[in-house]
Amino acid sequence: MSAYKALSKSNGDKQEAPANGIKKNKQRVLILSSRGITYRHRHLLNDLASLLPHSRKDAKLDTKSKLYQLNELAELYNCNNVFFFEARKGKDLYLWMSKAPNGPTVKMHMQNLHTMEELHFTGNCLKGSRPLLSFDASFDKEPHLRVLKELFMHIFGVPKGARKAKPFVDHVMGFTLADGKIWIRNYQISETEPSRISTSTDSTDAKPKVKKNADGKETEISLVEIGPRFVLTPIVIQEGSFGGPIIYENKEFVSPNQVRSEIRLKKAGRYNQRAEQGVERLAKKGELGLRTDGGRKAKVDELDTGTLFA
């Protein structure tokens, strides 16, 4: 198998390498999810798959523990990127992004996800047009963020020669780092004519457009959001693809399980406090002799109805 792999790889490389020696951006993404995702997770996955023409969607993966199987799957489908949704407890969604045979792999927690359908944004774009990727400058500050940026670039950027890609650029994907999380947005680029004069010149071919660009007389760009929206919190980066040593771990990440358990504990604390108060009250009443059983007995008064009329 490995011999075959090596052989076939070398053959393939020879065919695909361009003559001038410039490397070509070739990406293919395997998109799939684990079992137990909710409908919203599934819709989000479909939305993303529709935005990525260089992707291959596969059936749900049966296992959550043997993720290294994904490497074989990726090889089977000729993919060098894996984009994997792992659902836990039917509510938490983790996103794995990996460069298939050799890594690295990033595991992220996905929050605030909204699918295209439920957002009702008016933006729209060609299915399979190549997006512009807009990154926050803070991605270049730390090595783990640079790794993340590179992975985003490979997975969300549609390579130039992708089979189903459309020739125009009509949407931009924004990746912003805020509050230790990565916020992802998708906008349509809508161009509007600033005046009538430019409309007449706009119909001519591309060359005058470039000239116009220099003059600053361009169509005005505005953005309309398309969706989906989601927020990612990086958790772990592994050196290999679904394996290998952990080379980064986010210590600020608090797992949703812990958050939930803390909320539960807090609630339990409230009950405990109340129960304690109840016990204290009983003890106090006992001290004052207001209880029929237990505690100190009240002093028998001579004028008490019980003694008077006994």
Next chain:
Amino acid sequence: MVVKGKLKMALVAEKDIDFKKLNLKKKEKAARKKKAQKGGDKPESNGKVEEVWEDVEEAAEDSGSDEDEEELETAPMQIDFEGIDESDSDSSAGENDQENDLEDDEDDEDIPVSDLEDLDDEEKEDMIPHQRLTINNTVALTAALKRIALPTSKIPFSEHQSITTSAPVVIEDVSDDLNRELAFYAQSLSAAQEGRKLLKAEGVKFTRPTDYFAEMVKADEHMAKIKAKLIDEAASKKASSDARKQRDLKKFGKQVQVAKLQERDKERKTTMEKIKALKRKRQGADTETTNEADIFDVALEDETAKPSRKDRIGPNKRQKKDEKFGFGGKKRFKKSGDAMSSGDLTGFSSKKMKGGAKPRPGKARRASKK
């Protein structure tokens, strides 16, 4: 392996001895961590040094790296750092990485307790002291990055189409939806503008012509749904604003009506008062000079002329009718004689009583008289 080890030794020898020690310490630390984690860590793919790039030159190296992998599997404890260092083909880059690592150690402090002090007592009580291991292996990260990175500076922009902002996007409060989204929008907008410039400079098609139709990400029925939703929203907004206007108008209209009524009441009262005062004055001022009354008369005339026709019609009509048809008091015996009427002798003359009236002159006389 041996050759590479020598290389590394030479590298280390080039630097300070302190550095060597540090490296040792780090190895120990890494080993400890590995023991602690153990679980999902598979050391196999560790040392792989493969280019993801489809490239001819890399093919041979690929097969070589597989051998490396096998070698490494025999000594899983050391793997981490050695593998990484080997994957650095560039020695100068390796130097940088290690320097980074030195700095990183200082950064890797855990959250200080002082940061936790501003929590509520209640929260503190429930907090579980939980500390994650801080792992941030800069060397390995940069190595991994290097392995997969696209040479964005070498390839044309149209190949990768990624733009990084010149300054980091600052968002003060992430929970402030409006400003946060605005920042995202601004970031993407600037990228779109710059991207268009770069793409057009490279002669790549950017704008979709209006007559280019193809499948869209959102299907027509989806867009129709969105449109219906928008229309619905606008309609409901309009309806609610209309209702509000109507409500306001109603409230205001009532106020106006009340004010008008009050004003009218007041006016009537003042005129009545004036008339009364006038009457009183007339009664008492009969003997006085007429001059004063004249002045007052003029004023009264003015006063009566002032009110609008509508006002005049209202009370005056009733008065007239009362005068004409009578109002109040008993209606019986109105036409029967009383002391006054019997005492009234205006129509009586003794002359008539005495000789009686002169006989009527004859017709000829009467005619001649005329």
